[in-house]
Amino acid sequence: MQGIWGWVGPQGNQNREALLSGLAPRSSQDGQIPDQVHAENGALSCHPESGARVYERGGLLIAYAGQPRDSYGGTEDGEQLADRIADRYQGTGDALLRELSGSFALAVLDPGNREGMLAVDRMGVSDLAYTISGDTLIFGPRADLLAQDPRCGAELNPQSLFNYLYHHVIPRPGTVFQGVHRLRPGEVVIFANNQLETKSYWRPTFQEKDSASIQALQEEFRTTLRGAVDRAARQGKAGAFLSGGTDSSTLTGMLGEVTGEAPKAYAIGFDAPGYDETEYARIAAKRFGADYHEYFVTPRDVVAAIPEVAAASDQPYGNASVVPAYYCARLAREDGVEVLLGGDGGDELFAGNVRYAKQWIFSLYDQIPGWLRSSLLNPVATLPGGNSVPPVRKLRRYIEQASLPLPDRLETYNLLEHLGPERVFTEDFLSEVDRTQPLAELRREFEDLRAYSLINSLLGMDLKFTLADDDLRKVTLAGDLGGVQPRFPFLDDSVVSLAARVPPQHKMRRTRLRHFFKEALADYLPREILDKEKQGFGLPFGVWMQEDPDLRELARDSLDGLRHRGIIRTEMIDELTSSRLQEHADYFGTLTWVLMMLEQWFRTHLSEPTANTEFLTGTG
Known part of the structure; x- marks a missing residue:
C-alpha cells in the first residue's frame, strides 16, 4: 500500500501501536511489514517498498511518499532530507514547502505539542486524505480506509455523489465520505490547538511577457524536458506509455536518449473504428527505434477489469480510459518495467485540448463592435423559423454560447447540465444536495485566474480539475493495479516553470493547438504525429x-x-x-x-x- 499513514492528538494511555495498526494496512502485497514510528501523542507508518519513508528527529515525526527534492540542499538522500525538513519546520513552519520540489505527500508531526502539518506537491501527483476525530488528526492515502477506522465513521456524502455524476470524479477537497477530505494540489493542512487550517502554498502563476526569445525558450524546453525524463528514468527500469500523440512520442524518444538504449514503449489499441491510434504509435516507435509492444483491449477485458477497478479505487471513479491504462501498465510490468513514463500534463501546460480552440472562437464575439452585433448578427440569429435554416441555427447557437461568461460556457457540454438533474436523480436525493455547487466551485477557481489571458486561465483551471482530479488519478490507479510506478516528466517543477513563461499567443496560435510545443519539436517528432488531429484515449x-x-x-x-x-x-x-x-x-x-x-x-x-x-x- 503506497503512501503515508498516521495520527496526531491526545490518546491517553491507550495502546499506541494498536491505534496505528487499526488505521494503516498491516502488510503490503508481498507481505512486508510497514515501518512505524511512535510517540505519546502521534504515530506514522509506511511501506518502504513503495518509496515512502518515516523518521524521528528531535521530537518530530516525519514521513514522506513520492520523490521530494530539496531545492537548496541539492541531494535526494532520505536521512539528510529528513534532517533539513526538521530544521526548517522548527524554524519556519510551512514555509519549508517553498524549498521542496518533485511529487510528494508529506507529514510532519509534533506530538509533544499535539500539532502537525500535511502537504502534497504542487501538481497534486501524490494523494493524501485526512479527517478530524474529536481532537485527533488522522490521515492516509485512501479515504475508504480512513472511513473504516472506528474513530471516523463511513457515512456517505450525498453532495459528493452528485458531484461525481457532474464531473465523473469527485474533485478535491471532497471525498465520498462525510468528514473525510483530500488535499488539493499545492495545499498544506496545519493542525494546532485542536483547530485545522488549510491554505495554498503554491498556485499556478503565468509570466505572460517573458523577455527571452521564443527560440531560446524552445531550446530550453527541450533541455529541461530531457532532464526531467532522465530523473524519472533513474528511478527503476523504465518504459513509456506510447499513445502515438505528441507527448508520449516525445517522452519515448527522450527515454532512449537518456538511457542510451532502445526505449521500451507500450501501446494499447481497440478494434473499433475511430478509437484506435496504434498506427501513430508504430510510427513513433519506428522513428525512435523503440522496443515496442502493443495490446488490443477487447470487450472481455473490459468486463474483467470493471470490478477490479472499482475495488481498487477508494471512491467512485468514472473515467473509462482507466481500463486501457491498466492493461498498458500490466503489459509493461509483464515485460519487467518498474517505472512507466506518462505524458499527462502536456495538454494542460502547452494548450493541447480542442476546447481551448473552441473557446478562442467564442471569445471573438466580444471583439465584434456592439452596433454590429445589435443591428445585424442578433436580428439575423433571432429570425422566426431560423432553426430550420442551418447557417442561422449555427449563428444562434454560437451567440448563445459566446454570450455566456467563463467558466459557465465550458459546462454547456456537461452531460448532467444537458440532461437536467431532475431527470437523473430522485427528488429525495436532490433535496439533500446543492445542485449549484459544482459550477460554483469552478467559478471560485476561475476567479484566481481571471487576470491572465484566455488560454492561461483555461490551462490553470484544467491543471486542477482535469489533470489533478482526474487524469493523474486514472494513471495512478492503473499503475497500482498493473504493478508499475507512473512518472510524469511534464509535471517536473522545472518543466512547469518553463511552460508558465511561454507567452500565451505562442502556446496556441489562433486555433492551432500546441504551437510552441510543435515548433520546438518540429525536427524531432514525425510529421504524421505533428499534423494529426487530437483524438484522446477513449474506450469504445x-x-x-x-x-x-x-x-x-x-x-x-x-x-x-x-x-x-x-x-x-x-x-x-x-x-x-x-x-x-x-x-x-x-x-x-x-x-x-x-x-x-x-x-x-x-x-x-x-x-x-x-x-x-x-x-x-x-x-x-
Missing part, C-alpha cells in the same frame, strides 16, 4: 455494449442495482437499458459507464441496500 464502451452480450449484461445488472439505492430515477435507468444507447452510443454510453462504476463501487465497498435512504448513512 457504448459501441461495444451494443455488440457484446457479456458487457451489456454487466451494465444492465449494475444499473438495475442502482434502482434500490434511492439516488437515480428508475425512469432514467429504464431509458438507458432500453433505447438510448441505440440513439447515441457515445453520449449515453458515457452516462451508463459512470452509473455502472458507481454501483460497482457500492458493491465492492458497502453492503447491499435495504432502504431507499441508506445511501445517506453509508450502510448501502
Whole structure:
C-alpha cells in the first residue's frame, strides 16, 4: 500500500501501536511489514517498498511518499532530507514547502505539542486524505480506509455523489465520505490547538511577457524536458506509455536518449473504428527505434477489469480510459518495467485540448463592435423559423454560447447540465444536495485566474480539475493495479516553470493547438504525429455494449442495482437499458459507464441496500 499513514492528538494511555495498526494496512502485497514510528501523542507508518519513508528527529515525526527534492540542499538522500525538513519546520513552519520540489505527500508531526502539518506537491501527483476525530488528526492515502477506522465513521456524502455524476470524479477537497477530505494540489493542512487550517502554498502563476526569445525558450524546453525524463528514468527500469500523440512520442524518444538504449514503449489499441491510434504509435516507435509492444483491449477485458477497478479505487471513479491504462501498465510490468513514463500534463501546460480552440472562437464575439452585433448578427440569429435554416441555427447557437461568461460556457457540454438533474436523480436525493455547487466551485477557481489571458486561465483551471482530479488519478490507479510506478516528466517543477513563461499567443496560435510545443519539436517528432488531429484515449464502451452480450449484461445488472439505492430515477435507468444507447452510443454510453462504476463501487465497498435512504448513512 503506497503512501503515508498516521495520527496526531491526545490518546491517553491507550495502546499506541494498536491505534496505528487499526488505521494503516498491516502488510503490503508481498507481505512486508510497514515501518512505524511512535510517540505519546502521534504515530506514522509506511511501506518502504513503495518509496515512502518515516523518521524521528528531535521530537518530530516525519514521513514522506513520492520523490521530494530539496531545492537548496541539492541531494535526494532520505536521512539528510529528513534532517533539513526538521530544521526548517522548527524554524519556519510551512514555509519549508517553498524549498521542496518533485511529487510528494508529506507529514510532519509534533506530538509533544499535539500539532502537525500535511502537504502534497504542487501538481497534486501524490494523494493524501485526512479527517478530524474529536481532537485527533488522522490521515492516509485512501479515504475508504480512513472511513473504516472506528474513530471516523463511513457515512456517505450525498453532495459528493452528485458531484461525481457532474464531473465523473469527485474533485478535491471532497471525498465520498462525510468528514473525510483530500488535499488539493499545492495545499498544506496545519493542525494546532485542536483547530485545522488549510491554505495554498503554491498556485499556478503565468509570466505572460517573458523577455527571452521564443527560440531560446524552445531550446530550453527541450533541455529541461530531457532532464526531467532522465530523473524519472533513474528511478527503476523504465518504459513509456506510447499513445502515438505528441507527448508520449516525445517522452519515448527522450527515454532512449537518456538511457542510451532502445526505449521500451507500450501501446494499447481497440478494434473499433475511430478509437484506435496504434498506427501513430508504430510510427513513433519506428522513428525512435523503440522496443515496442502493443495490446488490443477487447470487450472481455473490459468486463474483467470493471470490478477490479472499482475495488481498487477508494471512491467512485468514472473515467473509462482507466481500463486501457491498466492493461498498458500490466503489459509493461509483464515485460519487467518498474517505472512507466506518462505524458499527462502536456495538454494542460502547452494548450493541447480542442476546447481551448473552441473557446478562442467564442471569445471573438466580444471583439465584434456592439452596433454590429445589435443591428445585424442578433436580428439575423433571432429570425422566426431560423432553426430550420442551418447557417442561422449555427449563428444562434454560437451567440448563445459566446454570450455566456467563463467558466459557465465550458459546462454547456456537461452531460448532467444537458440532461437536467431532475431527470437523473430522485427528488429525495436532490433535496439533500446543492445542485449549484459544482459550477460554483469552478467559478471560485476561475476567479484566481481571471487576470491572465484566455488560454492561461483555461490551462490553470484544467491543471486542477482535469489533470489533478482526474487524469493523474486514472494513471495512478492503473499503475497500482498493473504493478508499475507512473512518472510524469511534464509535471517536473522545472518543466512547469518553463511552460508558465511561454507567452500565451505562442502556446496556441489562433486555433492551432500546441504551437510552441510543435515548433520546438518540429525536427524531432514525425510529421504524421505533428499534423494529426487530437483524438484522446477513449474506450469504445457504448459501441461495444451494443455488440457484446457479456458487457451489456454487466451494465444492465449494475444499473438495475442502482434502482434500490434511492439516488437515480428508475425512469432514467429504464431509458438507458432500453433505447438510448441505440440513439447515441457515445453520449449515453458515457452516462451508463459512470452509473455502472458507481454501483460497482457500492458493491465492492458497502453492503447491499435495504432502504431507499441508506445511501445517506453509508450502510448501502
